[in-house]
Amino acid sequence: MGRKADAPHNVRTRRARTDIREALLKSALVEFGANGFDGASTRAIARRVEAHQPQINYHFESKEALWAASVDYLFGLLGEALDGALPADPAQASTSHLAAGFADGIRRFVRFAAEHPELNQIMVHEATAASNRLTWITEAHIRPGFDAIGLAWRTLRDAGWVAPIDSDILYYLLVGAASQPYVTAAEVRLLAGRDPRDPEWIDSHAEALVAILLPGLSRNE
Amino acid sequence: MGRKADAPHNVRTRRARTDIREALLKSALVEFGANGFDGASTRAIARRVEAHQPQINYHFESKEALWAASVDYLFGLLGEALDGALPADPAQASTSHLAAGFADGIRRFVRFAAEHPELNQIMVHEATAASNRLTWITEAHIRPGFDAIGLAWRTLRDAGWVAPIDSDILYYLLVGAASQPYVTAAEVRLLAGRDPRDPEWIDSHAEALVAILLPGLSRNE
DNA sequence: GTCTATAATTAGATAGAC
């Protein structure tokens, strides 16, 4: 229609939006998740929410600052989604209560991975090589969950509830198995002819993960 | 030292190499795996093997043709690594033989994922959105393995050897769980202080995956 | 705070000497 590819409006209209910052954060997550830091363009991020490319440099110090702010926002959502799943002190909880909490955490994490595939997409983009961005995201956001999962798993393992698997390895088994179908959702649609965001898929997926990691749950309770 | 950033040699020397095509393929895999199709630059691919950027357009029709050739090369290696793991006709094999073959396939796939993290890295880069590249790689290279794994799993499942998990879901559980620590190896080093390419890690990882997916193997045999 | 115009850099591809 003669509209310039980069222009978000047909007519010169000035709009004042109070939510432009959060709109840019959400748009940035989708673009950074799909294309990585270098692959995502600030033009595409702005266009997705009908903003102009220079607005990014107005609302954020740089593309890198936008990336960090969007990652903070994403891990804030993750924290809300997982809040209270694992007991603060696994040593004090009963083992069966801890196992039930672990299973609950798995189900919530699978659901979050389905709703926010950007999380693991961004980690895959960043974690192939050492970098300042990787160090920051790992220490600021990943390590707390890694420690909590490791502590809970070792408690369950030493009580004989689960298979004798190293907790570092368990962490990556769990993250990879929980995220893969949502990270590669377009492939799932082509290959299996099914949409992994379907609630039925998500439920079956979460229960499958609980069944193989915590087989004692269905037997002992 | 006054060397131009893009120039691979300090001195003007002409070199004739017979293996330049394969060297470019291997270099392309590393760059495409780490940065995705758009993120990888042909200059970086060439520089890594001390070649010049225009040599890519001489030896390959385009960046896209180089990408396809490098993916063909990678799946050729995967085919060799997995050759003979699963019986051609699972219905004819004994169930315990099939289970042993499945476990063997898991171990070989984990080892391959550790040696060639580019495979799953490239899938994550490509499979976030529908595209011609995704359709081609899925139909040409992914579907045969997907079908073989699904058939073997359903046979084992219907014989009661494994947990009652949908074969589509099982495929993505397996791929994600087998690949994650190698795809995000730099994160593992920061977070766990261990190198996942260590043979000890790879062995423990493969055995953990066999233990949770085929618990009947250690019990029944 | 929004928007246009543009500066500085880098990308893939090609022309042509050797």
Next chain:
DNA sequence: GTCTATCTAATTATAGAC
């Protein structure tokens, strides 16, 4: 078949009018 030089297009960031 290798290599230099260069073209066109796209990138992030900034200047300055409104």
